[in-house]
Amino acid sequence: MIQLTINQKNYTVEVSQEKPLLWVLRDTLQLTGTKFGCGIGQCGACTVHLNGEAVRSCQVPVVAAAEMRITTIEGLSSKNDHPIQKAWKEMDVPQCGFCQSGQIMAAAALIRKNPKPDDDSINSHMTNLCRCGTYTRIRKGIHRAAEIQSKIRKGRANH
Amino acid sequence: METLTNPPINLSRRNFLIKSGWVAAGITILMNTGCSLIPAIPTTSDDIEEGINGWVQITPENRIRYFMGKAEMGQGVLNGISQILAAEFNMTLSEVDPVFPHTNQIDPVRMTVGSESISTLYPHLRKASAQLKESLQEALLKKVGGDSNDLSEKEGGVLHTPTQQFYSYGAIVQQSPKIKILKSTPSLKPPRQQPLIGKRQFFLDTPAKVQGKAIYTHDVQLPRMLYGKVAKPPVFEATMQSVDSQLAKNIPGVVKVVLDLDDNFVGVIAQSDLAAAEALKKIKIQWNIPKVWQQGDVDHELDINFLNAEGINPDILKEEGDVEDAQEVAQHHLKRDYYTPFGAHAAMETHAGVAHVTQNKADIWVGSQDAFFHQKLAAKITGLSEDKVNVHTTFIGGGFGGKVMVGAAVEAIRLSNAVKQPVRVIWDREENFQYGYFRPPSQHQIKAGVTKTGKVAYWQHQFSSGAVIFSTGMLPRSLHKLILTFTTDFGASRGALIPYTFANQQIEQWDRIFPIPTGAWRGLSSSTNAFAIESTIDDLAHLAKVDPLQFRLNHLNDTQSRLKAVVKKVGELANWKQPLPSGWGRGIACGIYKEMSYVAVVADAEVDAQTQSIQVKKLYCAHDCGLIINPNSVETMIEGNLVWGISMTLKENLSVKNGQMNASNFNTYSVARMSDVPPIEIALIEDKSIPPSGAGEPAIMVTPAAIANAVFDATGKRPSRLPIRWEDLFETV
Numbered sequence: 075m076i077q078l079t080i081n082q083k084n085y086t087v088e089v090s091q092e093k094p095l096l097w098v099l100r101d102t103l104q105l106t107g108t109k110f111g112c113g114i115g116q117c118g119a120c121t122v123h124l125n126g127e128a129v130r131s132c133q134v135p136v137v138a139a140a141e142m143r144i145t146t147i148e149g150l151s152s153k154n155d156h157p158i159q160k161a162w163k164e165m166d167v168p169q170c171g172f173c174q175s176g177q178i179m180a181a182a183a184l185i186r187k188n189p190k191p192d193d194d195s196i197n198s199h200m201t202n203l204c205r206c207g208t209y210t211r212i213r214k215g216i217h218r219a220a221e222i223q224s225k226i227r228k229g230r231a232n233h
Numbered sequence: 234m235e236t237l238t239n240p241p242i243n244l245s246r247r248n249f250l251i252k253s254g255w256v257a258a259g260i261t262i263l264m265n266t267g268c269s270l271i272p273a274i275p276t277t278s279d280d281i282e283e284g285i286n287g288w289v290q291i292t293p294e295n296r297i298r299y300f301m302g303k304a305e306m307g308q309g310v311l312n313g314i315s316q317i318l319a320a321e322f323n324m325t326l327s328e329v330d331p332v333f334p335h336t337n338q339i340d341p342v343r344m345t346v347g348s349e350s351i352s353t354l355y356p357h358l359r360k361a362s363a364q365l366k367e368s369l370q371e372a373l374l375k376k377v378g379g380d381s382n383d384l385s386e387k388e389g390g391v392l393h394t395p396t397q398q399f400y401s402y403g404a405i406v407q408q409s410p411k412i413k414i415l416k417s418t419p420s421l422k423p424p425r426q427q428p429l430i431g432k433r434q435f436f437l438d439t440p441a442k443v444q445g446k447a448i449y450t451h452d453v454q455l456p457r458m459l460y461g462k463v464a465k466p467p468v469f470e471a472t473m474q475s476v477d478s479q480l481a482k483n484i485p486g487v488v489k490v491v492l493d494l495d496d497n498f499v500g501v502i503a504q505s506d507l508a509a510a511e512a513l514k515k516i517k518i519q520w521n522i523p524k525v526w527q528q529g530d531v532d533h534e535l536d537i538n539f540l541n542a543e544g545i546n547p548d549i550l551k552e553e554g555d556v557e558d559a560q561e562v563a564q565h566h567l568k569r570d571y572y573t574p575f576g577a578h579a580a581m582e583t584h585a586g587v588a589h590v591t592q593n594k595a596d597i598w599v600g601s602q603d604a605f606f607h608q609k610l611a612a613k614i615t616g617l618s619e620d621k622v623n624v625h626t627t628f629i630g631g632g633f634g635g636k637v638m639v640g641a642a643v644e645a646i647r648l649s650n651a652v653k654q655p656v657r658v659i660w661d662r663e664e665n666f667q668y669g670y671f672r673p674p675s676q677h678q679i680k681a682g683v684t685k686t687g688k689v690a691y692w693q694h695q696f697s698s699g700a701v702i703f704s705t706g707m708l709p710r711s712l713h714k715l716i717l718t719f720t721t722d723f724g725a726s727r728g729a730l731i732p733y734t735f736a737n738q739q740i741e742q743w744d745r746i747f748p749i750p751t752g753a754w755r756g757l758s759s760s761t762n763a764f765a766i767e768s769t770i771d772d773l774a775h776l777a778k779v780d781p782l783q784f785r786l787n788h789l790n791d792t793q794s795r796l797k798a799v800v801k802k803v804g805e806l807a808n809w810k811q812p813l814p815s816g817w818g819r820g821i822a823c824g825i826y827k828e829m830s831y832v833a834v835v836a837d838a839e840v841d842a843q844t845q846s847i848q849v850k851k852l853y854c855a856h857d858c859g860l861i862i863n864p865n866s867v868e869t870m871i872e873g874n875l876v877w878g879i880s881m882t883l884k885e886n887l888s889v890k891n892g893q894m895n896a897s898n899f900n901t902y903s904v905a906r907m908s909d910v911p912p913i914e915i916a917l918i919e920d921k922s923i924p925p926s927g928a929g930e931p932a933i934m935v936t937p938a939a940i941a942n943a944v945f946d947a948t949g950k951r952p953s954r955l956p957i958r959w960e961d962l963f964e965t966v
Contacts, residue, residue: 171447
């Protein structure tokens with residue numbers, strides 16, 4: 075029995091401790107927004123947040139996530155309105171969309187740490203694969219999301 | 234969009250029609266029954282003109298609901314169709330509800346390939362909508378009297394002018410639940426008078442995709458679902474001699490081991506993915522190992538010098554003028570050899586299928602470019618008639634030609650058939666890199682010459698390729714051989730004919746067969762052919778001492794005005810003659826894709842001696858695909874193609890080693906990442922009177938050549954093989 079806190083909800087799962095977090099999310103808990111792409115941490119389609127940090131969940135044995143706050147694409151925002159999601163909609167980033175949950179989780183972690191990333195830091199941080207080739211829109215989307223985020227923060231500071 | 238974000242539901246056609254409150258007349262479902270010895274082949278034809286009437290409905294709530302008969306794999310066909318329909322009914326995109334159908338809900342549809350969905354569907358969608366509109370108007374007139382002159386089309390309905398009463402189409406449906414579709418030939422408004430056509434629109438599926446709510450085949454989960462894993466041969470064409478599965482049966486969670494020695498099939502069905510994989514490892518298989526192929530063997534099969542020396546006759550694609558005689562008038566001659574390797578589709582979603590076969594029916598979920606092909610395959614495997622097989626469609630996590638046949642789905646069908654319970658098979662990335670089908674390698678030899686006045690005197694292009702359109706990944710070898718006795722593989726020919734006015738030309742093709750399964754890959758052979766052709770054109774321009782952009786224009790006559798226009802446009806966009814930073818080079822390439830779309834690309838590349846690296850710094854593209862439904866959609870396709878161009882030119886490298894592909898995952902097959910992709914600028918050229926063609930592939934055709942020409946401009950070294958690597962340019966062995 076392993077206790078997990080995912081998107082602020084508590085779950086108890088009965089699975090092998092070594093089972094990758096990715097497959098517990100997808101198959102045991104039906105949180106299928108997080109995708110399987112490669113299984114070796116190369117593509118980033120399975121990116122989730124552990125205590126706010128972007129990690130590749132295919133490389134995390136479920137037991138290692140037991141004491142942590144897990145956030146998946148389903149829990150990134152309540153109304154599909156995280157600055158990254160808003161910017162992704164403005165830019166129409168996704169094509170096939172399969173890698174985008176991972177891209178969004180990686181990008182959300184980036185702008186939390188680095189509120190105004192330049193192209194170089196985007197290039198070095200965003201190592202997730204997108205076979206459709208949405209990279210230029212992802213880059214624009216991150217710049218736009220940084221703007222949206224800073225407006226929200228300023229708005230909060232003024233109140 | 235709710236229908237697309239929920240898990241697939243089994244909404245039968247009858248229910249669908251009753252629920253929507255309206256029964257379409259005149260829909261026929263084609264049923265092919267019985268088994269034959271003819272193998273299932275991809276769906277290459279359809280009767281879309283007849284079938285499409287069954288796609289579109291108006292609901293009593295006055296919404297357009299339609300069956301998305303084409304595969305949506307990121308190319309935006311869902312948005313394109315929705316926008317065409319909304320425009321026809323004078324409605325907005327937010328009033329359209331696409332529904333992914335299963336194969337028994339619509340007539341067979343040709344597979345989704347070749348950047349052709351919008352161009353082929355456009356006239357039929359318009360006609361079907363207009364017929365539906367006229368039928369609704371007719372029904373209204375029966376109630377309120379008068380004739381069609383009394384009706385004037387408004388947003389989402391009609392105004393009955395004598396009474397000044399507005400009737401929405403939905404209201405008409407409510408009042409007349411049974412409407413006969415008039416098979417008229419309606420008059421259509423020119424696109425100019427449809428404000429929604431050509432208007433930049435947001436994508437309907439983006440909100441679902443940014444929340445992780447879009448459903449792909451990987452996400453389909455059924456009650457009592459089991460998990461399958463199937464053994465794979467250690468080398469191409471290995472066959473099974475004997476199988477011992479005793480140990481596998483003892484693994485906890487294993488439900489059944491399915492064995493068909495004659496068909497080289499061993500699979501495990503288990504309660505979990507892990508158990509299935511573990512059990513498969515315990516199965517001892519003795520393989521008959523035939524010849525173990527190496528890359529050198531493939532290269533030998535394709536070797537132009539060998540083919541010429543052996544007197545193996547090529548297919549002649551074009552012979553014009555006299556190449557031999559023209560050599561005498563040329564001042565400069567050149568002979569160039571080019572080489573392109575295997576390529577993998579590497580879509581982010583690996584092949585997957587979920588099948589639930591019972592005694593009397595089968596339900597299959599597969600994200601395929603050809604749902605009806607899988608219906609036929611499932612009927613063959615299960616012995617059920619095709620109308621008893623429902624193939625459910627989902628979003629596809631990337632296709633690129635690689636999901637016409639989805640091997641994992643075929644495996645799921647076989648396994649489910651053995652236990653009559655739902656079985657899911659998701660291929661590992663490793664399986665995906667080994668057991669799909671690939672872009673074939675090609676070799677090219679071009680001999681050409683220019684005159685003193687800078688005109689191309691002759692052009693002789695010989696090339697060889699593995700199978701493309703008649704894929705050896707899908708067709709049995711015997712059938713493939715038979716086909717090649719009476720036709721050329723026109724997928725391998727794509728882009729081989731040149732748009733230039735060269736008086737003396739000879740273009741010849743060899744179709745070669747080897748045991749590595751090959752087939753269609755984005756753009757088919759247009760990009761590899763254009764790599765050879767447009768690199769040579771660049772060389773000829775340099776020999777003639779003419780600017781490469783101008784050299785191309787000099788050899789295009791007025792029948793190629795659309796191509797000339799994109800060449801000029803991309804020159805303006807890139808400010809062609811502007812000086813570049815040191816170490817940078819600039820290249821151009823242009824082409825016509827499938828005789829329908831016109832494209833030119835300028836690439837700027839930096840070749841850095843210190844890091845021994847080649848980096849694309851900027852890409853410009855001018856593109857003409859006729860009438861544009863949604864510029865946003867066309868731009869996404871161009872962006873994707875340019876990224877694919879970078880990837881195939883600088884990164885992707887696949888070859889055969891010891892009877893296998895030499896890649897197993899993204900650590901051994903490298904594709905373009907964020908840091909490889911520069912800013913992109915796009916110019917769309919459009920004449921609204923020209924029907925839409927396609928945008929899914931044209932730009933990839935010329936991108937590799939544009940980058941190669943930029944590398945030449947930067948270094949004076951002519952890249953002769955893909956991917957372009959520093960060591961090939963600067964290290965002579």
